[in-house]
Amino acid sequence: MTTHLHLDLLGGLAGDMFLAAAIDAGLVDVARLEAALGTLGLGAVRVHQERVVRGAIEGVHVRFEGWDPAMESDHRHLSTIEAMxxxxxxxxxxKARATEMFRTLGRAEATVHGIELERVHFHEVGAVDSILDFVAAAWVMEEVDATYSFGAIPAGSGTIETAHGTIPVPAPATAKLLEGFEITHRDVATEFVTPTGAAILATVASRPGTRQGRLKASGFGCGTRDFGxxxxxxxxxxxxxxxxxxxxxxxRDEVVQLVCEIDDLQPELMASVEATLFEAGALDVVREPVLMKKGRHGERLSVLCEAGRQEALLKAIFVHTTTFGVRVLPMARVKLRRTRCEVSTAFGEVHVKVGWLGNEAIKATPEYEECRALAEQHGVSVHRVYLAAQEAGRALLEAENA
Known part of the structure; x- marks a missing residue:
């Protein structure tokens, strides 16, 4: 079985609301999360949770407590947060996911303010509780190996006061992050989606899925304010x-394959096309050399995707390549059931993807990006870290099948 998480943005989204909803749905071991947050150098961090009512709905509200007051600041540079x-x-x-989330927001801020990414410094988002929002969200996403979907994104009206002065709702950086998403306007003078919430939506959109399956649990995350x-x-x-x-x-599931042949695009540009397609939600991208009509050498581009991402990927192919046509092939897919486990190596913790054939665990593959990050941290080759994670994965398989 695989897990899919769907977000209904009834009151919008903020970082604390995402975490609270995950807690209410039973996805978070709060003690383990607190232990992880406690390694940020801020002191002992506690996740205070309480049940509250917002409008007609009861759910969980969270706030962070316990950090060293000397660490409090309402602004920090991106480089400072990345180092932390x-x-x-x-x-x-x-680490990789939290850093990328901050960089995603940083790129939006850099664009809005017309500065280089390295010069970005966060005001409200640089405060300790906002940093903890980002890291806690990244921790949940890593703990729960899931695909995501979300409903209509609400946008309010009016203005809000920030360190940059009075700005319109949604905030400019939030609007930049939400470009390409469907927005529903509500005539309510409030900020429905915060910059942290927008960064979370941009992150989960890279792991798209279909809203179907057996309902296992649900949870409500409550914002701080209570609106009428x-x-x-x-x-x-x-x-x-x-x-x-x-x-x-x-x-088994159903997917779509998008196929075209290209012979008039510089080969080195295809690497950026591939990256763009993955960002748009491709499950896989394959490029292979082919011999086309009139003896021309070209590349066959084959993209696998969920049916719901087909339109976005077709647009990306037409915009970023020279092709005039794409073949769309619905197809059935058979795949191993997958789980995600963390194993210990001499270099640190690494997640491995475990493949199950019925009730037998038959393979465990380390997450490459985590191995790469650990290799850079310890000054060793990625291959060495990967082999260590593979060995730990084999031990895990033996334990699972014992």
Whole structure:
């Protein structure tokens, strides 16, 4: 079985609301999260949670407590936050995801203010509780190996006061992050989606999935304010997917393959096309040399995707390549059930993807990006870290099948 998480943005989204919804849905071991946050060098961090009512809905509200007051600041440079994350005891996967989330927001801020990324400094988002929002969200995403979907993104009206002065809603950086998403306007003078919430949406959009499956759990994360116009909550729905017919040792699903041949685009540009397609939600991208008509050498571009990402990927192919046509091939896919586990190596913790054939764990593959990050941290080759993670993965398989 695989996990899919769907977000209903009834009251918008902020970092604390995302975490609270995950806690309410039973996805978070709070003690383990607190231990992870405690490695950031801020002191002992506690996640205070309480049940509250927002509008007509009861859910969980969270806030962070306990950090060293000397660490409090309402602004920090991006480089300072990145160093804080890099020097922490977080797993390599959480470090990479949290850093990328801050960089995603940083790129938006840099564009809005017309400055280089290295010069970006965060005001409200640089405060300790906002840093903890980002890191906690990254921790949840790493702990729960899931695909995501979300409903309509609400946008309010009016203005808000910030360190940059009075700005319109949604905030310019938030609007930049949400470019390309469908927005629903509500005539309510409030900020429905915060910059942290927008960065979370931009992050989960890179792991798209279909909202279907067996309903396993749900949870409500509550914002701090209580409005009369709406329930200030986000709902997180947990779905189990991939059930196979009785007796089959694997899973089945439906995907779409997009195929075209290209012979008039500089080969070195295809690498950026590939990266763009993955950012748009491709499950896989394959390029292979082909001999085309009139003896021309070219490349066949084959993109695998969920049906719901087809339109976005077709647009990306037409915009970023020279092709005039794409073949669309619906197809069935058979795949191993997958789980994600963390193993210990001499270099640190690494997640491995475990493949199951029925009830037997038959393979465990280390996450390359985590191995690469640990290799850079320890000044060794990626191959050495990868081999260590493979060995730990084999031990895990033996334990699972014992």
């Amino acid at each position: 994350i890099a020097e922490s005891g977080l797993s390599a996967g959480v 116009s709406h329930s200030n909550v986000v709902r997180l729905v947990v779905l189990e997917q991939g059930a196979s017919p009785a007796g089959e040792p694997w899973e």
